[in-house]
Amino acid sequence: AQKITQTQPGMFVQEKEAVTLDCTYDTSDQSYGLFWYKQPSSGEMIFLIYQGSYDEQNATEGRYSLNFQKARKSANLVISASQLGDSAMYFCAMREGSNDYKLSFGAGTTVTVRA
Amino acid sequence: DAGVIQSPRHEVTEMGQEVTLRCKPISGHNSLFWYRQTMMRGLELLIYFNNNVPIDDSGMPEDRFSAKMPNASFSTLKIQPSEPRDSAVYFCASSLPSLEETEAFFGQGTRLTVV
Numbered sequence: 001a002q003k004i005t006q007t008q009p010g011m012f013v014q015e016k017e018a019v020t021l022d023c024t025y026d027t028s029d030q031s032y033g034l035f036w037y038k039q040p041s042s043g044e045m046i047f048l049i050y051q052g053s054y055d056e057q058n059a060t061e062g063r064y065s066l067n068f069q070k071a072r073k074s075a076n077l078v079i080s081a082s083q084l085g086d087s088a089m090y091f092c093a094m095r096e097g098s099n100d101y102k103l104s105f106g107a108g109t110t111v112t113v114r115a
Numbered sequence: 116d117a118g119v120i121q122s123p124r125h126e127v128t129e130m131g132q133e134v135t136l137r138c139k140p141i142s143g144h145n146s147l148f149w150y151r152q153t154m155m156r157g158l159e160l161l162i163y164f165n166n167n168v169p170i171d172d173s174g175m176p177e178d179r180f181s182a183k184m185p186n187a188s189f190s191t192l193k194i195q196p197s198e199p200r201d202s203a204v205y206f207c208a209s210s211l212p213s214l215e216e217t218e219a220f221f222g223q224g225t226r227l228t229v230v
Contacts (some may be wrong), residue, residue: 023192045206045221091158093219102171103148103210103219105158 003027004092004106012112013082020067020079021109023092029053031097034075036066039108040088048090051075079111087113121207121222123193128229136225140209148219149182149192149205157205162191164194197229 003004005024013019025034036048051059059066067076079086092106120139128134140147148163162172167184175182179198184190194201204226208219 012153037221043204043224045208047218047220101146101210102160102163102166103146103208104160105150107157 003104005095006092006106006109008109009107010110010112012114013079013086015084015113015115016081018078018080019082019111021079021090021092021111023075023077023106025073025075025092025094027073027094027096029096034066034068035093035095035096036064036075036077036104037091037093037105038086038088039091040085045091051076082111082113084115085111104109119207119209119222121205121225123225124223125226126228128197128227130198130229131196132229133193134197134201134227134229136192136205136207136227138190138192138207138222140190140207141220142188144211144220145187145207146210146219147184147190148206148208149190150208150212151203152206152224153203159205161192194227197227199229202227202229 003026032053034051038046038048049059049061049064049066051068058068063080065078089108089110091108095101095103122137122204136230147160151161152158161174162182164184182192204224206221206224208220208221211217
């Protein structure tokens, strides 16, 4: 069964606008971690932001914030004030304590920022 | 620390040949992951190790693939014999086995082409 679901294969956003990337996850664990990574066209995987299942506040890192809705099992990434350099593939990932900290990724969402 | 180091960065080989990909994790990280990335299948977890022990190899496509971690500072992924459908980018990542904010750090990847 798919653990991480990213339903948006690709998105376009205008420069300086905000964009929300959807991520839903499936786990029966009470303790887990959620991550977002960016992969630009150069290919490297860049860690962006982390949300722990027990964190009561949404995580933020600069222009990145995570809209964590635990009851809905969603962890959407919000990129504010989009820049051309934000054009990349974005992956949502999860680690589960009961699963020996296995790190599983979603299919990814390609974001293209338009000038 | 130099980060996760993978070698080679690029490998072109003929069908039927043995291919060995190498990974040096970040010192102190005792979780290591091997991923394969293709356009068709996205980012697939092949195998991961905790404390040098393989925990889950269910993602290894078939018996032609094998992975080892003889010590905490080195891992290999071997394909024997290689086939054109093995062409992909192979990533190694390392982290601490924890649900705290311990993201996985990725190597630059090995782009494998089997002709």
